[in-house]
Amino acid sequence: MSERDDTETDFTAAERETLGAIAGQVVPASAGHGVPGADDALIRSDILATARRQHARVRDALAKLDALAREESEMDFTALDPVARERVAGRFREAHGPAARLLAALVVQCYYRDGRVMRSLGMADRAPFPEGFEVPQGDWSLLDPVRARPPLYRET
Amino acid sequence: MSEQPIDVLIVGAGASGAAVAWSLAETKMRIVCLEQGGFMNSSQYPSAGRDWEARGLSDYSISPNVRQLPADYPINDSASPIKVANFNAVGGGTILYAGHYPRFHPSDFKVKSLDGVADDWPIEYGDLAPFYAENDRMMGVAGLPGDPAYPPDNSERMPPLPLGRAGEVLARGFNKLGWHWWPSDTAIATEDYDGRGKCINLGACTWGCAQGAKASTDITYWPHAMRAGVELRTGCRVREITVGDDGMASGAIYYDEDGVEREVRAHVVIMACNAVGTSRILLNSTSAAFPDGLANSTGLVGRNLMFHPYALIQGVFEEELDGHHGPHKIIRSQQFYETDPERDFVRGYTMEIQRGRGPVTTALDGLHRGLIPWGAAHHDAFRTLYNRITGMVAVCEDLPEEHNRVVLDPELTDADGIPSPRIDYTLSDNSRKMLDHAVARASEVLRAAGAGEIMTESPIARGGWHLMGTARMGTDPARSVVNEWGRSHDVRNLFVVDGSVFVTSAGVNPTRTIQALALYVADQMKRRLANLFD
Numbered sequence: 001m002s003e004r005d006d007t008e009t010d011f012t013a014a015e016r017e018t019l020g021a022i023a024g025q026v027v028p029a030s031a032g033h034g035v036p037g038a039d040d041a042l043i044r045s046d047i048l049a050t051a052r053r054q055h056a057r058v059r060d061a062l063a064k065l066d067a068l069a070r071e072e073s074e075m076d077f078t079a080l081d082p083v084a085r086e087r088v089a090g091r092f093r094e095a096h097g098p099a100a101r102l103l104a105a106l107v108v109q110c111y112y113r114d115g116r117v118m119r120s121l122g123m124a125d126r127a128p129f130p131e132g133f134e135v136p137q138g139d140w141s142l143l144d145p146v147r148a149r150p151p152l153y154r155e156t
Numbered sequence: 157m158s159e160q161p162i163d164v165l166i167v168g169a170g171a172s173g174a175a176v177a178w179s180l181a182e183t184k185m186r187i188v189c190l191e192q193g194g195f196m197n198s199s200q201y202p203s204a205g206r207d208w209e210a211r212g213l214s215d216y217s218i219s220p221n222v223r224q225l226p227a228d229y230p231i232n233d234s235a236s237p238i239k240v241a242n243f244n245a246v247g248g249g250t251i252l253y254a255g256h257y258p259r260f261h262p263s264d265f266k267v268k269s270l271d272g273v274a275d276d277w278p279i280e281y282g283d284l285a286p287f288y289a290e291n292d293r294m295m296g297v298a299g300l301p302g303d304p305a306y307p308p309d310n311s312e313r314m315p316p317l318p319l320g321r322a323g324e325v326l327a328r329g330f331n332k333l334g335w336h337w338w339p340s341d342t343a344i345a346t347e348d349y350d351g352r353g354k355c356i357n358l359g360a361c362t363w364g365c366a367q368g369a370k371a372s373t374d375i376t377y378w379p380h381a382m383r384a385g386v387e388l389r390t391g392c393r394v395r396e397i398t399v400g401d402d403g404m405a406s407g408a409i410y411y412d413e414d415g416v417e418r419e420v421r422a423h424v425v426i427m428a429c430n431a432v433g434t435s436r437i438l439l440n441s442t443s444a445a446f447p448d449g450l451a452n453s454t455g456l457v458g459r460n461l462m463f464h465p466y467a468l469i470q471g472v473f474e475e476e477l478d479g480h481h482g483p484h485k486i487i488r489s490q491q492f493y494e495t496d497p498e499r500d501f502v503r504g505y506t507m508e509i510q511r512g513r514g515p516v517t518t519a520l521d522g523l524h525r526g527l528i529p530w531g532a533a534h535h536d537a538f539r540t541l542y543n544r545i546t547g548m549v550a551v552c553e554d555l556p557e558e559h560n561r562v563v564l565d566p567e568l569t570d571a572d573g574i575p576s577p578r579i580d581y582t583l584s585d586n587s588r589k590m591l592d593h594a595v596a597r598a599s600e601v602l603r604a605a606g607a608g609e610i611m612t613e614s615p616i617a618r619g620g621w622h623l624m625g626t627a628r629m630g631t632d633p634a635r636s637v638v639n640e641w642g643r644s645h646d647v648r649n650l651f652v653v654d655g656s657v658f659v660t661s662a663g664v665n666p667t668r669t670i671q672a673l674a675l676y677v678a679d680q681m682k683r684r685l686a687n688l689f690d
Contacts, residue, residue, distance in 0.1 A: 030535045050207075053214055089530060104523050104530070109210040112515035121515065121542060128203040128480075129366040132356025135482035138319025142327040143300075143338075152305040152336055154263040154270065154494045156281075 010055050011048060011062075017078045018062045019051065019103070020044045025089045026107045035120045038111045046110040058106065061099035065092050162186045165408060165422035167394050167437065169193075170248020171667050172654040172674035173428030174373035174381060175291060179678035181384035183685065188420060189386060190410055192393040193227035193245030196374055201364035208360050209516035216363045218252055218618060220244065227391075229570035229577075231432065233620070236581035238463045240432055240620040246390060247374035249430065249667070250343075253621070254361050255370045256485045256508055256665045257297060257343040259288055259672075262307060263494060264662035267555075271495045271502045274555050277659045278631045278640035279676075281307075287675040291668065294380070295371040296349040299341035305490040314346040317355065320478040322511045322546035323486040329605025335491040340508070343371035343667070344483050350376070359480040359514070370483075392418075395574050396441040396450075397425055397650070403445050404689070405650045411572045424649050424681075424688070428674070431461060431623035431656040435562040436577040438627070451627070451644040451652075456637050458563055460556035460625040461579070462661040465587045467614035469598035470510070470547030471607025472540070479543035480514035489548075492597060493663055501589040503553040505663045507598055510547055518542050525611055547602060549616070550594030552587055553663035556625050583615065591615055622666050627656035642677035648689040653677050 011019065024039030036043065051058045069077040069088050077088060093100040111117055115125040124131075163185035166173050177189050202208035202216050213222070218241035220228035227244040243252045262281035267274050289311050298314040316339035319327065330337040344361070346369075347354050355369035368375050382388060391413025398419070400406040407421035427434040435458040441450035449457050489507040496504075513521070518541050522528030528537040565578040583591075591614045599610050630636025633645035638657055644650040653674040655666055662669070681688060 026530045027534050028532055030532070033535045033539075035535065050210065086531065093530070101524070105213070105520055108519035108523065109207075109213065109516045112519055113206040113210070118515075121539075123515070127206050128208060128358040128360055129201070130204075130356075132358050132367070133481035135318045135320040135357045135478055138321070138324040138327075140319065142319075142324065142331060145331055145334075146304065146337060147302060149304045149336065151307075152490060152493075153261055153307055156262045156266045156270070 010052055011059065014076065015059060015062050016048055018066060018076065019047060019058070021078045021085065022065060022089065022103055023047055023107045025085060026104050027111050033120055035117050036114070038107045043110055043114050046114070047106055050110055051106055054102065057102055061096070061103050064096045064099050068092055068095065159420065161407070161421040161423060162188050163422070164188070164424045164426060165190065165420055166426045166428055167408065168248065168428035168430070168433065168654065169246045169373070169378065169388060170428065170430065170654075171250050171373055172670050173248070174377035175294070175671045175674040176426055176428060176653045176678045177386045178294070178377045178381040178384070179675050180681065181381050181386050183682060184385070187386045188422070189388045190392040190394055190408065190420070191246055191388060191390050194390045195246045196251055196364060198364065198366050198368060201360075201366040203358045203360035203363060203366045208363060209514045212363050216252065218243070218362070218621070226571065229574070230568055231576060232565045232568050232578040236579040236620070237583055237617065238465065238581060238615055238620045239618050240579060240623065241618065242430060242432070242623070245374070246378060246388065247372040249621070250372040251364050251374070252362050253667060254484045255343040256488075257341045257668045258488065258506070258664040259306065259341070260662045260664060260669050261305075261493070264660065267503065267660050273502050274660050275630065278629055284669070284672045284676055287672040287679065288668065290675055291671045295343045295376050295671070296345045296352070297341055298344055298346040300339045303338040305336055305338065305493060313341070314349065316340070317342055317344060317346060317483050317486060319486060320482050320511060321475070322477040323509065325473065325475075325477065325605050326509055326546060326548070326601070327487060329601045330489055332604040333601060335489055335601065337487050337489045340485045340488045342483065342485055345369045345371070355483060357482040359482055361483050393570070393572055393574065394437055395572065397437060399441070399443045399445055399450065399647070403647065405450070405647050415572060424651070426651045426653055427656070428654045430654050431626040432562050432577050432579070434652060434654055434656045435626040436564065436575075439562070439564050440575055446646070451637055451646045451650055453646050454634060454637065456628065456635075458626050459558045459561045460628055461560045461562055461581060461623070462554040462556055462625040462658065463581070463620045464554055464622045464661060464663070465552045465583060465591055466616040466619035467550040467552070467591045467594045467598070468547070468612060468616050469550065469595055469602065470545050470611045471602035471605070472609040472611070473544050473546065473607055476543045477512050477546050479512045482511050484511055485509065486511055492593065499593060501586045501593065503555065503586070503590070503663065505550045505552040505590055505594050507548045507550055507594070507601075510549060512543065512546050515542055518545065521611070527609070548598055550591065550598060551663055551665065552590045552594060554587060554661045555584065556628070556660060557584060562626055622655070622661070624655040624658035624661050624666060627652045628659050629657040630659065641680035642673070651677060651681070
């Protein structure tokens with residue numbers, strides 16, 4: 001973690017790399033579902049922008065993750081091979097639950113608003129407003145037995 | 157220098173402040189309302205963007221401690237298992253509420269007589285009935301008459317919200333068990349209403365309704381009240397209510413949006429800041445005549461705080477349901493609403509169906525509960541939950557207890573240096589038993605409806621949506637803060653119209669009753685204008 005670069009985000013280049021790497025651990029790409037991972041460049045950029053609101057907490061979480069990686073292999077998290085990354089990510093969740101939940105929350109809130117991901121889920125690739133959605137009325141005859149009930153309220 | 161005295165000062169522009177302002181406007185008195193927040197811009201509500209769910213975790217969070225917007229004041233609720241939810245803007249909590257809009261039952265006003273607990277209200281359902289109806293006209297209510305859980309009520313409603321797939325599935329579950337359910341009354345327009353567009357199923361009701369179908373008071377009461385001459389000053393945070401030598405309220409000291417201290421003098425002061433905000437200001441309004449806070453000779457201001465302890469019970473289904481499409485509320489069940497001597501608790505609860513959830517909420521909750529892992533298995537696990545979850549919350553009646561209270565925090569302040577509230581609250585044994593019962597019965601109906609995995613949270617920690625009881629009404633000045641028409645026993649030109657005046661909480665969402673009460677108090681004031689202070 002060295003020089004700061006505020007042109008893109010408030011995070012250092014190393015922090016940005018670590019955040020991208022852990023995003024890919026939370027939600028990796030899936031060829032089967034035809035979706036990118038959360039370490040995809042577009043999603044990563046969204047995550048970084050969103051993380052700025054919780055800058056200090058995110059930096060702290062990333063530092064904890066890197067510390068675990070160094071403890072294990074004297075390398076930053078991004079330098080680990082895939083197997084070691086998965087192992088360290090598991091230890092991170094166990095040892096630093098709140099920090100792991102913070103990063104995972106950041107990742108999924110950006111991942112599931114990516115157009116490619118939304119389309120893969122059958123969602124309309126847009127904001128809810130102004131078009132809205134259709135919801136079926138449903139079968140109102142289901143209410144018939146309830147209508148036939150005697151009063152349920154208590155007399156005063 | 158302060159301006160000339162006005163006739164009526166209202167503090168707070170939310171559910172009750174808007175209603176009382178509109179009702180009093182016809183008197184042609186000079187009425188000023190001070191609101192610490194601003195007007196919302198519905199085009200910037202979260203549902204207008206793809207990040208709508210994420211914004212519910214930040215600038216549209218229900219917690220002021222998370223939002224930390226300039227209009228917010230921090231609340232120390234670390235000693236409470238239920239955290240306070242609110243919103244500070246013109247419209248107040250109605251900006252973020254779900255619009256579930258039941259009335260109280262007649263029995264809710266009589267819990268002492270019927271069940272030997274707490275106290276009866278000094279008014280009855282019949283006293284409020286005309287004001288429920290008046291409020292319904294102003295807000296616009298969708299629903300269906302004929303609910304056997306209520307006395308006959310043929311007031312006009314718009315058609316109910318669609319059942320959708322989730323409503324149908326759960327209705328079948330209730331029917332299988334022979335339990336009551338009924339389409340919820342909602343403050344959501346299902347037809348164009350009073351200049352507002354009808355609901356288009358945005359599914360983001362609790363982040364502000366960009367369509368304007370949900371009845372928040374910034375778009376219902378306030379346009380009418382302002383056209384009738386009420387002056388609404390935004391960005392104005394009241395520090396204290398001032399008192400004259402005669403022991404009457406004389407106005408308020410507040411900070412304007414530039415942080416400049418100002419004073420407004422008034423002949424009548426009406427508090428409408430919710431049960432936490434009103435207590436905070438009254439407790440902060442100390443003087444030689446009222447060393448423990450205004451209207452607090454009994455020490456009851458801030459006491460008897462009631463939330464509704466909520467339980468969340470959701471099931472995972474095999475078939476696709478509605479997901480995040482459509483308003484959150486569909487139907488409710490009051491099968492377990494009234495006291496049953498066979499149970500180990502008194503009073504009861506409403507089961508309030510929650511339609512579904514969006515992808516981000518599904519993922520977050522799945523991760524939190526260990527149902528969705530990190531890594532390659534994430535996608536399949538997510539898809540077993542997405543659009544396949546529905547369920548309900550149980551809204552449990554909370555009985556008043558004096559030790560549950562709002563006090564001023566000795567250290568925490570807002571941006572203007574005004575002491576913040578601290579919440580001292582514990583769940584009662586009765587509430588715990590009721591929550592357990594609700595979780596068991598709701599799980600039963602979910603299983604009857606075909607759910608596999610059941611997920612619960614009880615109580616919902618973030619669920620302090622309903623704030624009640626901290627300036628209770630009553631006829632006995634030794635046991636209540638305001639009288640049976642909302643006037644302080646101690647200060648004859650000071651009124652309270654928000655949920656603070658509730659004697660008991662019932663087991664339903666309170667906004668419709670809060671507003672009916674505000675209209676009732678306004679009506680009482682109008683009837684007594686010639687001798688209001690006698």
